[in-house]
Amino acid sequence: SKSTAGLCHFHATSKPPPLSFVFDIDGVLIRGPHVLPTAKRALKYLEGDNPFQKKIPYILLTNGGGIGEHERCDKLGAKLGFPIKPTQFCQAHTILKKFAPKYADKPVLVLGGERDVVKKVARSYGYQKALTTLDVLAWNPSVWPFHRLSEAERAVTESIDFSKTPIAAVFVYHDPRNWALDVQVTCDVLQSGGVIGGPYISSRGRTPPVELVFCNPDLIWRSDFDRPRIGQGAFKVAFQSVYRALTGSEYPHVQYGKPTQATYEFAEELLNLHLHDLYGAPNQFKPYMVGDNPESDIAGANAAKWSSLLVKTGVYEPANGPPAYKPTMIVEDVEEAVRWAVEQEL
Numbered sequence: 001s002k003s004t005a006g007l008c009h010f011h012a013t014s015k016p017p018p019l020s021f022v023f024d025i026d027g028v029l030i031r032g033p034h035v036l037p038t039a040k041r042a043l044k045y046l047e048g049d050n051p052f053q054k055k056i057p058y059i060l061l062t063n064g065g066g067i068g069e070h071e072r073c074d075k076l077g078a079k080l081g082f083p084i085k086p087t088q089f090c091q092a093h094t095i096l097k098k099f100a101p102k103y104a105d106k107p108v109l110v111l112g113g114e115r116d117v118v119k120k121v122a123r124s125y126g127y128q129k130a131l132t133t134l135d136v137l138a139w140n141p142s143v144w145p146f147h148r149l150s151e152a153e154r155a156v157t158e159s160i161d162f163s164k165t166p167i168a169a170v171f172v173y174h175d176p177r178n179w180a181l182d183v184q185v186t187c188d189v190l191q192s193g194g195v196i197g198g199p200y201i202s203s204r205g206r207t208p209p210v211e212l213v214f215c216n217p218d219l220i221w222r223s224d225f226d227r228p229r230i231g232q233g234a235f236k237v238a239f240q241s242v243y244r245a246l247t248g249s250e251y252p253h254v255q256y257g258k259p260t261q262a263t264y265e266f267a268e269e270l271l272n273l274h275l276h277d278l279y280g281a282p283n284q285f286k287p288y289m290v291g292d293n294p295e296s297d298i299a300g301a302n303a304a305k306w307s308s309l310l311v312k313t314g315v316y317e318p319a320n321g322p323p324a325y326k327p328t329m330i331v332e333d334v335e336e337a338v339r340w341a342v343e344q345e346l
């Protein structure tokens with residue numbers, strides 16, 4: 001329809017269909033670099049080829065990350081065959097945009113992803129002094145004697161004197177590539193109250209001076225290998241085990257990502273904005289979550305009072321017994337999921 005402003009509002013005058021979806025990505029839409037054929041059929045169905053004869057809204061909610069939202073949406077859209085807008089996309093660290101003002105001009109350490117990609121993402125969120133463990137090695141190679149910076153790594157470091165740069169927080173954005181280096185530097189930061197190489201201070205019994213934030217609790221996830229891969233949740237287990245061995249206790253931390261309530265509330269706000277964008281109306285109903293990991297996708301959706309559909313194309317394998325969290329329905333794949341959900345609303 002054309003409004004007086006001449007702007008084309010897609011469906012602005014028609015009623016939204018009586019349902020919407022939140023899709024997990026790994027193990028539902030893709031497996032590693034490969035798009036699942038069922039995903040293309042499911043999105044074609046939602047884009048209009050369905051009994052409502054109109055676009056059924058959906059957003060993507062992943063514990064993945066490591067690159068910027070715009071870049072990931074461009075890559076996903078090209079693979080899936082339908083445009084994915086950043087307004088319908090939430091990855092593990094998207095929620096961190098909310099907390100940027102608190103750290104705008106404070107040095108923070110960001111872990112995960114390739115070289116300085118995540119540092120650039122953090123700075124685009126407003127963390128102007130985001131730094132990496134490669135920056136630490138460039139300052140003092142003896143921090144971790146077992147990794148020599150490659151030319152490509154050195155090229156993306158900056159010269160910082162960390163003895164004079166107290167780190168205010170450590171954010172684990174995505175899966176660290178060098179667990180040993182990242183565990184060592186994170187232990188240095190947290191044991192010395194933010195000053196790498198500084199005297200150890202005990203944070204027992206008081207609010208820890210340096211905040212530690214993880215963005216994805218997944219112990220495992222499904223890529224294109226025949227068995228699930230260990231994820232950022234496994235790095236957290238490794239880090240906390242080393243920190244406990246060194247200090248006698250784990251370090252207090254904040255956890256975001258599926259299944260946390262904060263992430264599901266953030267995703268529901270995003271979905272409502274997307275619905276408003278498409279139909280000029282917010283959500284009157286809870287969405288259908290389609291996921292492959294009972295511990296993250298189904299657990300989080302159930303707690304958020306969404307409907308939850310568990311597919312067999314990812315982490316969950318029926319041969320291993322019933323899922324730890326009971327979904328509304330177990331389906332073969334994402335196409336069966338969307339067709340089943342639409343049938344419930346006809």
Ligand code: G3P
Binds near residue numbers: 027
């Ligand atoms: O690193 C990605 C993995 O932990 C899970 O991704 O899309 O299944 O939430 P996803």
Ligand code: MG
Binds near residue numbers: 026028291
């Ligand atoms: Mg998944």
